[in-house]
Amino acid sequence: PEKDEAEKLASEIAQNGFNIVRMTNLDGYIFEGKESSDELPDDKMDKLCYFIKCLKDKGVYVYLTITSNRPVLKGDGIDNVEDVENGYKIEGFFDEKLIKLQQNYAEKLLEYNNKYTGVSIGKDPVIAMIEYMDSNSMFLLSSNPRSKYGVSDDLYYNKLNAMFNQFVANKYRAGTILKKAWSADYGTEIEKNFNNLSVNGGWQNSPIIGIQHKADLALFMTDVHKNYYDRMESVIRKCGFKGVTTSHSNGENELDVGDTYSSSYTDFISANVFSSVNIGIGKSTNPAVYDEGVVYIDDLIKARVKGKPFVVSGYNTGVGAKYTGDTYLALAAVSGQQGWSALQYYYSDGEDNPNNTFEIQNSITRLGLMPAAAILYNGIDELKEGYVAQLPLSSLISTEYKKLDINHILDKKVSVSVKQNNSVTLGTKDNKNKYVNKMFKFDSEKHIYSIKTKNTEGCVGVLSDSESFEHISYHFKSPICAVVLSSLDNKNLDNADRFLLTTAGRSKSEGMVVDEWFNVTGGKEMITEPVTGSVVLKLGNVKVYALDFSGQRLWEMKQYKDSKGNIIVPITEDNSAFYYEIVKDRG
Numbered sequence: 001p002e003k004d005e006a007e008k009l010a011s012e013i014a015q016n017g018f019n020i021v022r023m024t025n026l027d028g029y030i031f032e033g034k035e036s037s038d039e040l041p042d043d044k045m046d047k048l049c050y051f052i053k054c055l056k057d058k059g060v061y062v063y064l065t066i067t068s069n070r071p072v073l074k075g076d077g078i079d080n081v082e083d084v085e086n087g088y089k090i091e092g093f094f095d096e097k098l099i100k101l102q103q104n105y106a107e108k109l110l111e112y113n114n115k116y117t118g119v120s121i122g123k124d125p126v127i128a129m130i131e132y133m134d135s136n137s138m139f140l141l142s143s144n145p146r147s148k149y150g151v152s153d154d155l156y157y158n159k160l161n162a163m164f165n166q167f168v169a170n171k172y173r174a175g176t177i178l179k180k181a182w183s184a185d186y187g188t189e190i191e192k193n194f195n196n197l198s199v200n201g202g203w204q205n206s207p208i209i210g211i212q213h214k215a216d217l218a219l220f221m222t223d224v225h226k227n228y229y230d231r232m233e234s235v236i237r238k239c240g241f242k243g244v245t246t247s248h249s250n251g252e253n254e255l256d257v258g259d260t261y262s263s264s265y266t267d268f269i270s271a272n273v274f275s276s277v278n279i280g281i282g283k284s285t286n287p288a289v290y291d292e293g294v295v296y297i298d299d300l301i302k303a304r305v306k307g308k309p310f311v312v313s314g315y316n317t318g319v320g321a322k323y324t325g326d327t328y329l330a331l332a333a334v335s336g337q338q339g340w341s342a343l344q345y346y347y348s349d350g351e352d353n354p355n356n357t358f359e360i361q362n363s364i365t366r367l368g369l370m371p372a373a374a375i376l377y378n379g380i381d382e383l384k385e386g387y388v389a390q391l392p393l394s395s396l397i398s399t400e401y402k403k404l405d406i407n408h409i410l411d412k413k414v415s416v417s418v419k420q421n422n423s424v425t426l427g428t429k430d431n432k433n434k435y436v437n438k439m440f441k442f443d444s445e446k447h448i449y450s451i452k453t454k455n456t457e458g459c460v461g462v463l464s465d466s467e468s469f470e471h472i473s474y475h476f477k478s479p480i481c482a483v484v485l486s487s488l489d490n491k492n493l494d495n496a497d498r499f500l501l502t503t504a505g506r507s508k509s510e511g512m513v514v515d516e517w518f519n520v521t522g523g524k525e526m527i528t529e530p531v532t533g534s535v536v537l538k539l540g541n542v543k544v545y546a547l548d549f550s551g552q553r554l555w556e557m558k559q560y561k562d563s564k565g566n567i568i569v570p571i572t573e574d575n576s577a578f579y580y581e582i583v584k585d586r587g
Helices: 003-015 026-030 042-057 096-111 154-172 175-181 211-238 257-261 297-301 328-338 364-368 370-379 393-397
Strands: 020-023 061-067 127-133 244-248 269-275 310-317 341-344 384-392 412-419 440-443 448-452 456-461 472-476 481-487 498-504 507-509 520-522 526-528 533-537 542-547 553-556 567-571 579-584
Touching (some): 020 127, 096 127, 096 211, 127 211, 154 175, 310 328, 370 456, 456 472, 542 567
Parallel strands (some): 020 061, 127 244, 269 310, 384 412
Antiparallel strands (some): 507 526, 533 567, 542 553, 542 579
16 A cells, blocks of 8 residues: 555554454566566565555565465576466476576565664564465366366466376386276276376366375375475575464365365464355355355364464455355354464455445445454453364365365364375254353354454344343344454453444445456445334443444433443434443442
């Protein structure tokens, strides 16, 4: 962003409870319009350095992705440049020239001196995490050569095949041994083709490739990832970077165990998911509270490898249909309990209206729930490590693991462990109340998330019936909304003196038109539905203030007492308020 916008954006990010920013597509921005990547443009680097400074001033860390949407430039001397996708998809993992180009960029980026902080980018402790390849994986290798993840050129395809043949030769040494190992393969003359094998896209689902052959392909893909990681790692450590790194994040919502397992040698595992469930493009337009899998959270649970830090590097549901705030508190609760580091996809292009269905800074409902989500995440108790789904090696190339009945959160952390010759250990399932424990419950019949922790109480979803908690109860007329009571002074709800009450109605873009890439092409203006009803506060004598969106007091709210001495606060559309500050009256 421009400098004045950078200051504003950094303040807004920190104010809403975020403590790290993941920068993706940075390479696409830096090299846009360039003939080659020989030099980093000083004007764009100046903006980047100033934004990093602004984030650092606000205590917000940075998570850098190195290769994301980098343009393929003719001046870089790339072989058959027209056959390489932006972002160096697939070929960027194994081609020597492409790896060196990535190494050169990483070195220049991290050694660039930030005049606003007085230290190079790579040595600045504000850069906490680095991901080498964004939204890419060898496991995505497509059988369609023109696919983003396909290899269309013989030069690159032959390089990949040569690497695979060397991998097989190192493991099996002779065609007779290979033939015995791959005996289940149909219609292949393995012994004759030894040293002349091919890596075919779409091999995971091929009916003529046997289990051991597939397992070897999966291990080969893992080996390619590791070699790439080691090459990139050698460069960034020389630049003085002391944070944590990972090889890559998954692409296109593909959360295969093989992919996450192949990253388990890195400092952390990164996975991202984005749901269009709310957008209505070939999918249901129901709110996420109607989604049995709670919008990919059930898949994320099955993507964590035991013993490795797990980072949800991007998560969001698209704006558009009936409700746009019902997943954020669920993600905060689940990731807090499971010990994940979860990054809520923010997306900013500096404009006042949404241009992308996954941005949140122009949606009152989505952005407005972030403080409550941050308080919930930081205050919820982490579960004990304990539930491990043991999967056989063949699961690396299978989707069978997705059928595991761990569609709910148990009373312990969930992870997977991949070992040879292990049988699959299944979880149990509660059809009525998925994601059940004392702190967080998803009622799939009522379509409600209920939250009850030491610092947060509330509900999100179809709140047509009155619900009662220890410190708050409510009755709303609004069809779908959220009501959350949060402690504001780092104390539990029993002992707190200040509280934040968040009430959020539905939010949508009236008449929104979205293209196949989820860009908003029409109907951009956001509208938000007011919440109407009443809230009962069981906190003793309190004063309640309506707040504006920056947290400043507007006025003191009217209140009444019920027969038990509890405070009743009417919530009406005339309030035009999203937040309410509650202060205990000690007088």
